[in-house]
Amino acid sequence: MKKVRITAIRKTEYPDLMAKYENPILHTCDVLVGQRWISENGQRPEGLCESAWGSMREFVEDLAAGKGNFFDGWMKDPMSAMISCNDGFRPVSFYLEVID
Numbered sequence: 001m002k003k004v005r006i007t008a009i010r011k012t013e014y015p016d017l018m019a020k021y022e023n024p025i026l027h028t029c030d031v032l033v034g035q036r037w038i039s040e041n042g043q044r045p046e047g048l049c050e051s052a053w054g055s056m057r058e059f060v061e062d063l064a065a066g067k068g069n070f071f072d073g074w075m076k077d078p079m080s081a082m083i084s085c086n087d088g089f090r091p092v093s094f095y096l097e098v099i100d
Helices: 015-021 050-064
Strands: 003-011 036-039 080-084 092-099
Touching (some): 003 050, 050 092
Antiparallel strands (some): 003 092, 080 092
16 A cells, blocks of 8 residues: 645635625644645554544545555546545645555
8 A cells, every 4th residue: 555645735715605605613634835745555644533534434445455546547647536525615726646
């Protein structure tokens, strides 16, 4: 199994959607742009948001198993993927890449 580095590349917010649809909440996403985690054996790294993991788990597992080339040439590096978490109000984009 290969190691997969997960890097938070971009974080955005949609205040108009939050104002219209979201109930006020005290705690939101803690992820910082540039933050990194290492997945070993396709497992969720400690400290990585469980919701974000749910969005990327299958890609990380496939990359760790040596699979890649998702969607027939989607990424310049076939052993990588760009995945966003499923938070529609403040999505974070994560770059997944195989490392040795």
